[in-house]
Amino acid sequence: MSQKVVVAGVGMIPFKKPGQSETYPVMGAQAVRLALADAKVGYESVQQAYASYIFGDSTGGQRVLYDVGMTGIPVINVHNNCASGSSALFLANQAIASGMVDVALAFGFEQMTPGALGDMYTDRPSPLGLFQEQCASVVPAEVPPALRLFGVAAQEHMKRFGTPLESFAKIRAKASRHAANNPYAVFRNIVTTEDVMNDKVMWPGVMTRLMACPPTCGAAAAVLCSEAYAKKHGLDSRVWIAGQALTTDGPETFNSGDMRHLAGFGMSRAAANKVYEQAGIGAEDVNVVELHDCFAQNELLTYEALGLCPEGGAAKFIDDGDNTYGGKYVVNPSGGLLSKGHPIGATGLAQCTELVQQLRGQAEKRQVEGARIAVQHNVGIGGAAVVTMYRT
Template sequence: MSTKTYVVGVGMTKFEKPGRRADWDYPAMAKESGELALADAGISYARVEQAYVGYVYGESTSGQRAVYELGLTGIPVVNVNNNCSTGSTALFLAAQAVRSGTVDCALALGFEKMQPGSLGSTYDDREQPMLRHILALAELYEVAMPPAPWMFGAAGREHMDTYGTTPEQFARIGEKNHRHSVDNPYAQFQDAYTLQEILDAKVIYEPLTKLQCSPTSDGSGAAIIASEAFVDRHGLAGQAVEIVGQSMVTDMRSSFEDNSAISLVGGKMTRAAADTVYERSGLEPSDVDVIELHDCFSTNELITYEALRLCPEGEGGKLVDAGDTTYGGRWVVNPSGGLISKGHPLGATGLAQCAELTWQLRGAADGRQVPGARVALQHNIGLGGAVVVTAYRPADR
């Protein structure tokens, strides 16, 4: 049995610099985003039959503690941790539960309370899950710290060496996303910068400067996922957004056998997931209007253009130069400001992307609204590794 699956309610907190709100712990974050999503759907927590709750940094059963702020109804609560793709993994599991007919209504919720500065490990008495990726990349590029900008920066260098992409093209992505965030009240940063300011910022790992890197963040996002029967029963068709295609892919042999930094940071995973989504939905890249993708670093956004088949391999820089990924172009990519400027609380990122695209397809994104948006695409990746790609369009009225 398979049923159509819809997003019927979304909510998120403003993303904040870690510790900026000293009294803001993860239960309060989850309560805020969860209550907003429930109110958006016009239902009570009692209607939710399962909850999938994502976070990366936290103790076991933090998911239960978080959603207990919404109610104590005895439903199954599943804790989810999939690195930076945690939020979209929770979304994938909630949608899968509804699509299979197991439940009619599920909650996907993600949160993160992070430490300032670059990401670090929690446990040092066991092998790190990304060690295999790091060792493979170390054979291609000299190791640099912190690991994340080194890995994605190396992928950018590979693209430059192979295709002639320039530092300015990567920097234009940072300029674009900071500019987009000016109109997003949920964004951690709402400052615009000139291209020269992006280029002149502190170098983290060439070609990446600080203004091309996502920050650590605190925050939460949530989505209510429902079946067609639930939508009909509660009169939600006017606001429902259908998930028309969704795919989750983990590392394949190519990640390690290609001798490629681009493959190690998920280029092939993204391509495989996107191809499945296009096939299942009947959509093509040219059908898409608005995209939220995982721009943890500007280099990854450009690489992802190609993996999502927005352009042929090696031509991501041409999309940037043509203005095809901003307002007035072929697609608007990261109207929210993306991870670079909106922020990146790991467990919440995928659900914040879902919220943004839901608002875009409802025509409710205010100053950042993409005119006439009818089809949306979401991409969220976590190294070590998993990628989730999701396609949305408004429910048939």
């Protein structure tokens, strides 16, 4: 038997540019305290904790929690690239659904430095080496590693379906309009499609600088509990997890010749299909989505991976306004990674926070009217994709 899992509390701090934030123990502890306060439970009630980060030494999660409380509970550190936050959430959800614990904490944090991401250890094979080999023949040597992977995926879509570069620029402009209403976003200035198109070219015909998310510092957290525990202790049980799946790359990533899979298209689609089956709810019934827009290119690919529009239909989906207020879905009301920021370990928990607030009707100027079903998508190359459905 699987216990129904409730998201009892969420919390996050405003995201900031590298060099402008507190240290990771301060940020992490702040987010945890906010989630505990929102859930109206004390730290002593937490039975397991899952910490998410990728830039930092081992046992960083313990260091954060030692400033909150020292109760001797298991603390597991999760390192799954950009999907780390949702991977921590996945583990906490499993622990409660299985009946192992009644209350679990998932939290993420990142203290980042400026500049493009690269390998931390250069004296050994990179986990992303196989991915880079796949795209090496078509990518200019000066293009940073992460941009290469999402750029070749975008090129694939452009070649297959005639998708114009302007579609990605429209996504970035939409993100800025949404983030203007989010006090937690690192970038709240509105940019136009033309601004994005005219920004510094990172890869001719494929990407401008504004189409990439910025390195960011921040933290977020969520307190999960069983429905029975929530009812017994009078906790807010309105939002619960209706389905969740974590997938890794399948053979199509390296064998299909379809470069979209290098950016996680296949594993994202597989995770989404599993969640829709678990929940008995299809994409057509979803109201609000927080998805992994580390590049505007990946947001477009993910519309199709999640089934928000037909394969090859993303450009029309954007032009019809079906990714924003007044359309079929509101995608990334927070401003997403592009404008809200991407403190990697915190991203999945920040997405969770936004969607829980939306379903509770607490999102203020960002509120999606009548939101009852929400989907979260968080992907890490190398690889992991986590899709989560929340309901009220």
